[in-house]
Amino acid sequence: MKKILIAMLTITSLLMANEAVITELNALTVIKENQITVLKIKDEGDIYLVKGESALVPAGKPKKVFTFYVTKDKKILIMGNGIYTATKEKVTFPLEKNILEGKEAFSYGSGKETLYVFLDPECPYCKLFEKKMATLKEKYTFKIYLFPLPFHADALPMSKWILSGQDNAGMGERLIAIANGSTEYKNSVLSPESDMRLTEIINSQIEVANKAEIRGTPTVLDSKLNKVSWQGL
Numbered sequence: 001m002k003k004i005l006i007a008m009l010t011i012t013s014l015l016m017a018n019e020a021v022i023t024e025l026n027a028l029t030v031i032k033e034n035q036i037t038v039l040k041i042k043d044e045g046d047i048y049l050v051k052g053e054s055a056l057v058p059a060g061k062p063k064k065v066f067t068f069y070v071t072k073d074k075k076i077l078i079m080g081n082g083i084y085t086a087t088k089e090k091v092t093f094p095l096e097k098n099i100l101e102g103k104e105a106f107s108y109g110s111g112k113e114t115l116y117v118f119l120d121p122e123c124p125y126c127k128l129f130e131k132k133m134a135t136l137k138e139k140y141t142f143k144i145y146l147f148p149l150p151f152h153a154d155a156l157p158m159s160k161w162i163l164s165g166q167d168n169a170g171m172g173e174r175l176i177a178i179a180n181g182s183t184e185y186k187n188s189v190l191s192p193e194s195d196m197r198l199t200e201i202i203n204s205q206i207e208v209a210n211k212a213e214i215r216g217t218p219t220v221l222d223s224k225l226n227k228v229s230w231q232g233l
Contacts, residue, residue: 025050025070030077039065042093047071049082049091060199062207067093095212095225103208105146105163105201108172109137115228116221118145118214121159121178122152129218129230130179136233137172144175146202147209147217154185160198161185 018041025031025038025048035055042049047069054064069078082091100116117133119126133142146162148155158178162185165171178185190198220230 021048024074028070028074028077040093044069044082044091047078049093051093060203062203062210065207065210065213067213092213095221097225099208099211100143100145100221100225103145103204104143105205106144106165106168106171108133108142108144108168108175109140111136111138111140113139114141114143114223115233116143116145116225118147118209118212118217118219119175120147120149120152120155120217121162121175122155123149123217126218127179129220130176132230132233134176134179140233144171145208145214146205147214148202148206149217156202157188158185159202160190160195161188163198163201164188164190164194 021041022038025041031038031052036052037055039051039053041051048071049067050070051065051067054066057064068080069082070076071078083089084091104116117129119130121127133140146159148159162171162174162178165174174182174185218230220228220233222228
């Protein structure tokens with residue numbers, strides 16, 4: 001019991017210390033001028049890994065979540081990615097399941113093993129993976145997150161057409177249809193209300209991808225949120 005109490009007190013102290021640092025970082029002029037809200041920090045020795053959320057985005061677009069570094073004396077802010085010199089792995093925050101759970105656009109498949117999948121329906125590699133998904137739908141349940149990338153002109157209308165499916169099965173069928181070359185999405189006509197609703201859904205999907213620090217598609221995570229090679233499934 002004593003050990004448990006000590007552990008709880010230690011965790012509480014760390015959380016309070018982190019909150020104090022977050023408050024200090026949010027008070028920095030460079031943070032405020034760039035409309036950044038510091039969400040969390042990770043102690044990396046002489047420097048903090050910081051997760052921030054920027055409000056400097058076009059109207060109607062989700063806030064951008066990104067990481068950067070601040071030295072512990074608060075004098076230097078460093079943008080970009082860090083790599084551990086010993087392991088050559090990227091310095092990141094552990095991905096929390098509550099960022100993803102229940103936030104998927106739809107599910108595809110009925111297998112016992114769950115995979116979390118970020119897809120851009122116009123991405124050629126995603127199309128290859130989607131065709132493979134169709135052969136694995138009894139082995140896996142795929143939690144699908146639509147992440148249309150800005151340099152793919154048709155990714156947004158494709159995503160809206162997919163999301164216009166009546167249910168999980170319908171959306172899955174449309175996703176696979178596009179992978180197999182369907183251009184039916186070009187004939188889709190949406191009411192202003194439906195278009196706004198679907199835009200909001202897609203923006204929320206992009207926000208999830210940003211929070212999960214997804215940088216490309218297809219990205220596949222296993223049930224423990226480890227990245228896996230889709231070619232090896």
